[in-house]
Amino acid sequence: MTKNLFTSMQEAIKLKDHWIGNPASSHYPSEVDTQFPAASMDAAQTEIQSWPTYQTTALLELPEIAQQAGVAQVLYKDESTRFGLGSFKALGGAYAVLQYLATRVSEKLGCDVTMESIRLGEHKDTVGNMMVTTATDGNHGRSVAWGAQLAGCQCRIYIHKDVSLAREQAMAELGANVIRITGNYDESVKLCASDADKNGWQMVSDTSYEGYTAFPTQIMSGYSVMIDEILEQSSTVPTHVFIQAGVGGLAAAVAAALWSRLGENCPTIIVVESEHADCIIRSLKAGKPTPVDIKTETIMAGLSCGEISLIAWEVLKRCAAGAVSINDAAVPPAMRYMASGDAANGTKIEAGECAVPGIIALLASVKNNELSKAFALDKNSSVLVFGCEGATDPELYSSIIADEL
Numbered sequence: 270m271t272k273n274l275f276t277s278m279q280e281a282i283k284l285k286d287h288w289i290g291n292p293a294s295s296h297y298p299s300e301v302d303t304q305f306p307a308a309s310m311d312a313a314q315t316e317i318q319s320w321p322t323y324q325t326t327a328l329l330e331l332p333e334i335a336q337q338a339g340v341a342q343v344l345y346k347d348e349s350t351r352f353g354l355g356s357f358k359a360l361g362g363a364y365a366v367l368q369y370l371a372t373r374v375s376e377k378l379g380c381d382v383t384m385e386s387i388r389l390g391e392h393k394d395t396v397g398n399m400m401v402t403t404a405t406d407g408n409h410g411r412s413v414a415w416g417a418q419l420a421g422c423q424c425r426i427y428i429h430k431d432v433s434l435a436r437e438q439a440m441a442e443l444g445a446n447v448i449r450i451t452g453n454y455d456e457s458v459k460l461c462a463s464d465a466d467k468n469g470w471q472m473v474s475d476t477s478y479e480g481y482t483a484f485p486t487q488i489m490s491g492y493s494v495m496i497d498e499i500l501e502q503s504s505t506v507p508t509h510v511f512i513q514a515g516v517g518g519l520a521a522a523v524a525a526a527l528w529s530r531l532g533e534n535c536p537t538i539i540v541v542e543s544e545h546a547d548c549i550i551r552s553l554k555a556g557k558p559t560p561v562d563i564k565t566e567t568i569m570a571g572l573s574c575g576e577i578s579l580i581a582w583e584v585l586k587r588c589a590a591g592a593v594s595i596n597d598a599a600v601p602p603a604m605r606y607m608a609s610g611d612a613a614n615g616t617k618i619e620a621g622e623c624a625v626p627g628i629i630a631l632l633a634s635v636k637n638n639e640l641s642k643a644f645a646l647d648k649n650s651s652v653l654v655f656g657c658e659g660a661t662d663p664e665l666y667s668s669i670i671a672d673e674l
């Protein structure tokens with residue numbers, strides 16, 4: 270049964286497009302540090318790791334994938350358990366909300382206010398009328414709604430027409446007022462920004478653009494907690510990272526954190542996108558941010574973004590060694606394979622739709638002579654991939670695992 274799953278996954282694996290670039294230079298350059306300061310990552314790590322419910326997520330070995338790919342090791346960072354929210358996004362949005370509120374309350378009261386006191390709801394009276402807002406495919410909004418609920422402020426979330434009902438409900442259950450628009454993700458970002466502007470609400474977006482970088486910087490800094498954990502958990506430093514991207518915030522945070530921590534030992538960074546939302550490959554090929562008008566929604570909902578984040582662009586144009594795009598066909602069999610228990614010596618892994626692009630892209634890249642040569646993927650490679658979500662839409666996840674999709 271599992272053998273069939275693995276075979277169908279391999280048959281479904283097709284790269285749609287790729288780009289080959291330069292590996293990062295030996296040190297984290299000042300242009301990148303200005304956009305995305307290493308000090309901001311340190312601050313986020315200290316704060317988030319002090320939260321009482323904080324726990325390091327698992328780093329698992331996937332020996333069968335390593336064997337199939339002909340590499341020494343594949344490591345899988347499993348974010349399905351992060352703060353009970355089901356994805357790495359729990360590290361970003363909530364942190365940015367708490368930091369914003371601590372600053373606002375401190376200004377209002379004229380004294381120092383800690384994020385801890387905000388998180389414990391000690392300033393509910395002061396923050397009760399404040400509104401934070403964002404646009405989301407689901408997971409980032411859930412993190413923002415969680416932060417707002419902890420602090421006791423108001424929260425308004427914009428979702429596009431194809432965000433699943435389960436993801437909408439998860440945010441509503443955290444107290445957010447969820448607005449569904451008729452357009453796509455990029456249109457939901459624009460509407461959120463203009464409504465926030467008109468009404469004096471604070472937008473807490475995970476994507477950045479000219480004039481709006483402070484919040485995305487904090488959010489991406491939160492993601493860097495994963496790198497801190499991985500470097501402590503693993504006795505070996507990975508040689509390669511396959512990292513999935515929507516607007517590129519996750520990929521850039523992972524790349525920048527590894528780069529700032531490891532310098533010339535920074536692994537080869539390969540970005541993975543959906544063929545339907547390949548704004549990063551297009552941007553890297555064109556040498557400037559280049560949007561894509563999304564015509565088809567990918568099953569990997571969190572990756573369905575048509576415009577690269579400005580900070581992500583600044584980081585990835587300097588340090589991505591490559592980018593590949595994949596089709597959707599291998600996603601359901603890869604999820605079933607992870608759930609079967611065979612991937613990690615009997616540990617059943619809850620890998621959502623966005624959690625498997627790394628292993629898919631690795632298996633596809635080693636079959637492609639040009640790519641495996643350009644990325645120097647060989648029997649000595651130690652590859653890190655990110656299982657960035659669990660069953661964030663439980664119904665969809667169950668139907669995929671039951672082999673109905």
Ligand SMILES: Cc1ncc(COP(=O)(O)O)c(C=O)c1O
Pocket residue numbers: 356357358406407408409475513514515516517518519520571572574623657658
């Ligand atoms: C589960 C998951 N993985 C990956 C991503 C992509 O992250 P980014 O948009 O920062 O590239 C998202 C974005 O929402 C997501 O929800």
